[in-house]
Amino acid sequence: MNAVTFTSSLLSKTHFSNNTFELRYRCPKEFSFIPGQFVTMTFEGNMVRAYSIVAKEEDVLVLLVNTNPGGVASKYFDKVQVGSEINIKGPYGIFTLRQTLLKKVFVATSTGVAPFIPMANSLASSKQELSFSLYFGERYLSDDYVSSVYLKPVLNDPRFKYFRCITRETPENLKPFLKSGQNPLTREGRVTKVVFEEESNFTDTEFYLCGSKDMIIDVKTKLLQKGATKIFIEKYG
Template sequence: MNSNTDQKNKLSTTTILENKEIAPGVFVLKYKKIKNFKPGQYIGLTTDLSVTPRLYTIASGVNSNEIQILYNIKDDGWLTPRLSEIKPGSDLYITDPEGSFIDNETPAWWIASGTGIAPFSAMFRSGLVKNKTLIHGGRYTHSFYFENEFIPILGKNYIRCCSQENAEGLFSGRLTRYLQDIKEIPGNCRFFLCGSPEMVVEVRDLLIKRGVEYDKIIAEIYF
């Protein structure tokens, strides 16, 4: 038995429903749900059984019949340039959902950069709204994916931090500056961080310096 057969036995096959560019170089891939998941979990996916699946956090709510994956094109990567060209009706090979980046109904701050918004989108779309503050950092005004869903529900508890452009309703600067500038960091909640390794480390250290206990910080790194 060769390695391709081994990998095929570990993967399920589903059908791509949509593959839409929502911002320059950023796509939402939708496929038919075949396994249940918990909001915050990830799956591995590939378009070729000879290529190791890449991990992506699910962005859709648990009650949806389709799974949404938010991804951006990595010019030096193998999968994403090919993934961006794949058409509805094509096969997609996926792993079972995994991961422990899981929230509950207790108070929490969700802190994301870029496509790190995905797990929080899944949590939000699954009904986790009360006692949540969402802080999203992006470079440009088009970087705040799914903002049209967050704004009317989360209101002032949804903060968009834009580092390269200015616009009404946006905090002008990086999310780390926002966290440095605010007067108070609550001590009675957990902090979920999702984004680049640099962001996660910087925000974790900043929160600890401002008095947050280490065990109240839960992190997931995007590469």
């Protein structure tokens, strides 16, 4: 779809965890996107920021925003209330699924998980013979809005593995979950560690990385050392 511009009002704002919000905006019914694409918004007249599209349901656009960076957009989203209007443009971007039957591994921190939600949902509905995994870094077990809100139907797909990589939970809280062999699979530590404990075939796998600069540099460097060549990146900060 060619990019379009529309003025949109905020329909709902839900706080998940650690300054992460789901925002639902009204959008034209005919608006469509390819999983992995983003829209842009303009703040204070000329400050443009990008937001990956989580979903488009009928005439509603779903975005995930983290306000920890603290700049102009973060300040706006911290305060924004239902009914506020903003200009949205899109869709844009080429961070989309390669049309191959190779295994796909998604690695995300914070709202970097946003593009992987529609990607995982589209792979689940495609019935293609390929496996796909998501590694998502979270601090606490209770931060896991991704599996409970967005990926519930995909969790039962035998081709999909969802590793929630938990960094701050106490060992006692974590222990019962570490044993489970079913999605969501719980692991202790950062995605930068867990990916390399779980994955073994680096040459015939596509790796998609999204989120903070530090995570991307770290994971990409290790992937290259392991011989990976199919690495696709969307850097947020």
